[in-house]
Every structure is written in structure tokens, then in C-alpha cells.
Amino acid sequence: MKLAKRIRRIQASATMAMAAKAKVLKAEGVEIISFGLGEPDFETANVAAEAGIAAIHAGETRYTPPAGTDELKQAIIQKLKRDNGLDYTKKEIIVSCGAKHTLYNIAQVLFEKGDEVIIPAPYWVTYPDQISLSGASPVILHTKESDGFLMRPAALKAALTARTKGIIFNAPSNPTGSIYTTTDYEAFSDILIEADLCIISDEIYEKFLYDGASHTSIATLNPALKAKTIVVNGVSKAYSMTGWRIGYAAGPEDVIQAMTKLQSQSTSNPCSIAQRASAAALNNGEPFVSEMLDAFSERRHFMVETLNKISGISCTLPPGSFYVFPNVKDLLGLSHAKGVIKNTLDLATFLLEEGGVTTIPGEAFGAPGYLRLSFAASKDVLKRGLEKIQNALAQLS
Secondary structure: OOOOHHHHOOOOOHHHHHHHHHHHHHHOOOOOEEOOOOOOOOOOOHHHHHHHHHHHHOOOOOOOOOOOOHHHHHHHHHHHHHHHOOOOOHHHEEEEOOHHHHHHHHHHHHOOOOOEEEEEEOOOOOHHHHHHHOOOEEEEEEOOHHHOOOOOHHHHHHHOOOOEEEEEEEOOOOOOOOOOOHHHHHHHHHHHHHHOOEEEEEOOOOOOEOOOOOOOOHHHOOHHHHOOEEEEEEOOOOOOOHHHOOEEEEOOHHHHHHHHHHHHOOOOOOOHHHHHHHHHHHHHOHHHHHHHHHHHHHHHHHHHHHHOOOOOOEOOOOOEOOEEOOEOHHHOOOEEOOEEOOOHHHHHHHHHHHHOEEOEEHHHHOOOOEEEEEOOOOHHHHHHHHHHHHHHHOOOO
């Protein structure tokens, strides 16, 4: 059967592809330690789990409104006011089947053939393909490690064309953990407003901040920016609810209503049980977040310190998220028994096959020469995995 051209233009998720390779090796009896998927190792916040169970017992297992329940919308409104200083109404909120689904809906209702959307690199693996599926063209704007992997205003201005319609901000960033401060966003404000860009602000990692770092939503800067911004978030990361599949967006009513129309013809609505659990998490889940953050902070230091002791690896301390993004360019060109490490895809494959450790190559994020490693695992697992990496790299010459 002949497939549509649009599906032939996109790639399978690199993180999922590496996980699939690891699964095959595991089935063959190989011990695999995963630093790949972006998933907390904590069980779902108990307050959310109990609410989900209660929803099942109460028979809350039927369709909900396409854009989500009033209960969850109200919890989202309160969260945005409490945590971000943002005011929205229920008509400006939509709940979807995960933040990834939310982002897909946004691209489908805002962009079309002929449009360009700016995506700073390193970027989350899914952004370019979602933009391509809308018919628009992703425009990759490369950043520098020396700039903290942050886009600079002059670079943004230079990337603008008559076709530029949107831009994606992701802070804290996946994969780098970089964050934009209020001052950073202020430097972009006039450029964004003058260019009349649709601003997508992916804030799914906002709770994962370290060493006193703080999160700013670009929508808080001024009314003009808020009117052009769609804030994206969810419960997957902060409350360890990746499998519950609840994400949400807050933005201009016309955009939210268009997303609702699209969603009504695709998924109908998000899971009713997961919506009840998510409302409980947003309303009462902060103690869980604090506990998880304490553990992640310790793991972050341990992983960075250990990686920097390995020859050929240089790793900065990320201010946010639960990933590190080490520079491994000094390892490229080295040889092993089966060949040469020509790029970080080769390196990630080597570490999986010879070391038994899953990492994600920088090519997947538009940043060759780097690897993404997640520290969302116990310290014992991190220690064992890093030892395996060191032992595997010792084979290179």
C-alpha cells in the first residue's frame, strides 16, 4: 500500500528507536542500563494515583467534553495563576492526551504550507517533524555551548523572513537543561512582537530547577506577548505520570477553540480517569515534586562530576530538566574492534552494543557531537551505568 508523502518525510522518534534496540538486547539476556527515555523513576504521585482509583470506583469512565473537564481546567487555571502569575479563563484552556499531543494540535491549527517556524537547536526530537506534518517548514537556528545553548536576539532577527510565522521556546530545555531568564525574554520581546510571531512556550520541565534557578513564562512579560503565546505544560514529568497522558495548553481563545475542534475529530477527549488524577496532582502534588527534586539534584551533581572524570567527555552542570548533554567531540574519530566512531550516532550505538547503556545521540536534537543522558534513575543505577560507559570507552583508541 502506498503511504502518504507527508508520513514518508518524517522519522520515528530517536528516543523510542534507541529504546527498541535496547529491548531487543535485553530479550537476548544482555544487561542494559537506560539513560535514554525522559521518564522519572518515581512512582506516580500518590495523591494522583488515589484520585484515579477513586474515579474508577465512582464510575467516572465515560466521555468528557473534548477540551477537558471543568474540574481539571479549574486546577490548571489555579496552577497558572499560582506558579506563573498568568490569568486565563476556561475558554482559554484545552486538555489533551499529553504535551506532545498538545504541541501537535497547535502546529495543525496554526501552520500550513509556505510557513516557516523557528526552532532553536538543540531541540526536542519531535518539534521539527510535527512542524513538517503541518505542511510548514522547520527553520533550525543553531545555538552555541559557549552561550549556554541559548538563542540570541541577533540570531533570531537574522533568521526571520517574510514567511516566518512561529517560534518554539523550550525552557528548561530538553536536552540541555538551559533556561531563559526574564532578562533574556525581554531582549526578544520587540523582535517577536514586530514580526507578529506565534509563540509556542513548552514549559513541561518547569519544576526541575536547581541551585536557585527560577522559571519565567514568556507570556508574563507584557499583554502583547501573552496575546501571541500558547503555553504548553502537563503532568507527565512533575508528577511522574508519563503513562497517564495528560497535557494542556493555555492561550488565545480562538486558538484554543480551533484546537478543540481538531481534537473533537481525533481523540474526542482525554482519558476521564487521568483527568481526575491530574486535577489532584495540580492541586495537591507539590510535596511529591519537592521530594523528587531533592533526589534529582543529588543525582545531577553525581552524573556531571563522574562524566567529567572520563577522558574525552566534557559536561556542564544543567540548571534545569533531568538531563545532561555532554560534549563528546573528542571521542569522534576513535576506533574499536568493529569500526570507527564517525559521529555520535555511532557512539551511542557503540555504548549500547558494547557497554550495555542507552544514550541518545546529539544528531536527534540537531546537535552532533553531544549525547543526552537522563539522570532520572537511582544513584546505584547511575553509578553502574557510568562505570559501563567508562569501561566501553576504554576500548577506543
